Amino acid sequence: MTQSLDTLTQTLLETAKRAGAEAADVLAVQGTAISIDVRGGALEQAERSEGIDLGLRVLIGKRQACVSASDTSLATMQAMAERAVAMAKEAPEDPYIGLAEPDQLASDWDVAALELADPSDEPSPAALQDDAQRVEAAALAVDGISQVEGASAGYSHQQIHLATSNGFSGGYARTDRGISCSAITGTGANMERDFAGEARIYQNDLPSPESIGQQAAERALARANARQPATGAYPVLFDERISTSLIAHLTSAINGVSVARGSSWLLDAMGEQVLPKGMSLTSSPHRARIAGSKPFDGEGLATREVTFVEDGILKNWVLDLATARQLGLTSNAHAARGTTAPPSPSAGSLSLTLGDKTRDELIAEMGTGLLVTSMIGATINPNTGDYSRGAAGFWVENGEITHAVNECTIAGNLRDMLKTLIPGNDARMHLSRPIPSLLVEGLTLAGK
Secondary structure, eight states, X not given: OOOXXXXXXXXXXXXXHHTTOSEEEEEEEEEEEEEEEEETTEEEEEEEEEXXXXXXXXXXXXXXXXXXXXXXXXXXXXXXXXXXXXXXXXXXXXXXXXXXXXXXXXXXXXXXXXXXXXXXXXXXHHHHHHHHHHHHHXXXXXXXXXXXXEEEEEEEEEEEEEEETTSOEEEEEEEEEEEEEEEEESOGGGOEEEEEEXXXXXXXXXXXXXXXXXXXXXXXXXXXXXXXXXXXXXXXEEOTXXXXXXXXXXXXXXXXXXXXXXXXXXXXXTTSBOSOTTOOEEEOTTOTTOTTOOSBOTTSBBOOXXXXXXXXXXXXXXXXXXXXXXXXXXXXSOEEOOXXXXXXXXXXSEXXXXXXXXXXXXXXXXXXXXXXXXXXXXXXXXXXXXEEEEXXXXXXXXXXXXXXXXXXXXXXXXXXXXXXXXXXXXXXXXXXXXXXXXXXXXXXXXXX
């Protein structure tokens, strides 16, 4: 049947209450996604998906259960509600779960101001294929590129609606348009590859396929003749392509779930220095045309700017309702929610204080060390912050890049690393987490 998401969520809430739920919330996501891949100038694969997913959470006392379905028939919703209620009755009690109080719920927001959905028409498959062919051709046109491993273009549109049994109902739309390319130089054992990709909410904001293909090619060519670096202790510059991973380790450590479980290496750090003086980390959920922006969180609370780290000092945990209750605090509206699981805290869109130096100036400043542009694997001790990751990038000697580097490991302790960060000024502000290049002193580098 064809119904609005508002109507579907209300119908499922009512069905759940009739089935015995004391409280409930419903998330509905309706979406369309198109993906086009080309190889050798010809169409390799085309995919299109459409559908609606419904996620129901029911609460009975201090017990909860979640079920999901992609069928919106009344019979399916009845079965969902009955199954969820039966599961909740058998679930273990959790004293911290529960819906928001009515006065906590968002009551007014301006979705239009966030510009989360491009109002222009959905691109045709032919237009997406043209983008993919152009990005591939641009990469292959660069001397030294032997092949393009993948050239893709895609588009997605989602309509999201959340409703709760205590009176909240709200929704918004999102769009995404992307182009990507992976270029290869060399052959056999001397083969090296690199990638470039861009995504925007508004199609008109997207860079040209030609610029993306050329960037992928230039990155791949720079990787030629890579070799292992010497083992030792060196400064490491995390390129802005991957520097967000360092901040992700920080936000994971201040996530309410980790803190409540006592499994965070920052468990005892509230009010203490975790970043250099002058550096702040803030959630920014209302930036226009940014993928991570949203008017309310996964529990219906109004989103707002929250400073997690101010002038280097840890000020707030990342909280949803349950973790806030467990810690004796108030939620700061950072609940994330999918259709298959209950809400959980997530840092979302973030802004980090920028420095005043370019990446080249940081390279000159580091003297001899490693510029990291890609990483694989991760070994992070959640209790101590001990850090080890495989890395590749470029060796820097006397403040200048000398050659490409691969097959090495960088190691240190996150608590020590984050306190010595020197930020660049090269963050890409269209990203949901515009994190600049970050220089870290004295990491252990394992190479040859």
